[in-house]
Amino acid sequence: MQKLDRAWLDRHPLPSPAIGGDKNARGRVLVVGGAEFVPGALRLTGEAVLRAGAGKLQMATVRAAAMSLAVLMPEAAMIALPADDDGEIASGAIELLGERLANCDTLVLGPGMSASERTEQLVAALLRGASAGQTIVLDAAALTCAGNLGTLVAAHEGRVIMTPHYGEMAYLTGIDAETIANDPVAAAERVAEKFNAIVVLKGARTVLAGAGEEAALFEGGSAGLATSGSGDVLAGVIGGIAARGAVPFTAAGWGVFIHGAAGEHAAKEIAEIGFLARDLLPAIPKLIANFGAG
Template sequence: MSDPVTIDRAWLDAHPLPTHDGPTDKNARGRVVLVGGAEFVPGGLRLTGEAALRAGAGKLQMATVGAAAMALGVLVPEAAMIALPAGDDGEIALAGAAMLTEAIERCDTLVIGPGMSNGETTAALVAALLGRPREGLSVLLDAAAISGAGTLDTVIAGHRGRTVMTPHHGEMAALTGIAIEAVSAAPNDAALLVARRFDAVVVLKAAQTVIACPDGCLLHYGSDCVGLATGGSGDVLAGVIGGLMARGAAPRTAAAWGVWLHGEAGGLAASRIGPIGFLARELPPLIPALLKDR
């Protein structure tokens, strides 16, 4: 295991994001399909969807339970909506996977999990959505799409390193069966274990975030911004990383830039609003200026 490399301006300069200079269109900027949400959190996908667009993605489709789809479409008018059936628990039903086949085949990045709970059908739904890997498709798994994926290592590894997983310590414990105290005591080891097992880039979220890659590379970003410890903050991070991948950034580059942008946006919000009390929805509007400065 190599020593972690700090994500700083020098690292970012050495690993630039794809540019979109000259004539282009929204398809060339990348197409994101976002699957998640539930009747319990009908507006949660708004955070992830807006963040993907703020990170530069050109097109966005959001798929969620039918009861939330109309309102969510009004909240994010830039996105197309796909209304899916819900189960008795208010979560996306397994039958919804078949309704997304065409959208997934035409997108560049598939984001699954924000706003979802780890219900009975979650793992089956994730497996069905990931069942057709292809070279041009990158994937981001967040929240319940991670914590319920303990038996999906072969399915996720079938995407051959094009997956990013963004667990916090509790989700990492649920995924691996390792006690949360052990994850917190040795986050580098836990992240590398999952990165190699699932052939994925792992973003283990905390005040000291670790990014682990299947080849053993470790990256680190530390933040003292306590205001980022708020509901929806992780949903924003998922959207930023997903949007950067849709633009063509490799998973490791997108993950590192996403973590940095998210952390720096938190710092800006803290300086302008206050160290705590700013809202997750106030982070995405700060992303474009941070990208411009880089």
């Protein structure tokens, strides 16, 4: 077991941005999620993607939320998707997303979505449609729905990053959360091997595991990170770093570390408890620059 610390970052450096490269060279990200009940979740994920250095961002959410989200995030292209009677992304969205998926480097799927049969169908279709070179971050409902899609996840040969908390990990493993808490490393490694994926098991101490990789433990951050929207930010940071060209294991590790460092920064500047997930966002670019300087 290794520590996910500054020395780990030095051993897993980020790719250097191409001198003179345009926004496409820094990576294109598609974020899919949200619902009428939580229309702002994608704002946190999308801004985190760009704060992490990705060059282009597209966001896809239910039509009722798309216009206000587009105004809130003028840097992003917006895709309005049909909704079902519950205000969740409807199955008809699959056809609308096909071409968009083909033109991205990284897909972040799940923030703000609820688990349902339609969600599972959407996740399955996007997993089938994604190409071999793309990185996929599965978060929230997309993650739990993937519990029944192990073959599709494993087919991407380690390019899927899963970001469960203990409750979601219990669903993926069939083991209760208390047992997982007693040995989170074993649980993360088990899921990473089963799904041939990268696993970020979120908690007071976060575990990073990957099939064929030595697991790493992150013990930084702050108590204030346990707040609504914090996981949406983490998914975006991981997705943005992956889009810049980092391999999935490196992108996940950097995402965890930078997210934790942003929490420490917010705790110092605001308070240990009570800062908002969106308070993490402005610190992300400088933290990546500082820790990436070597």
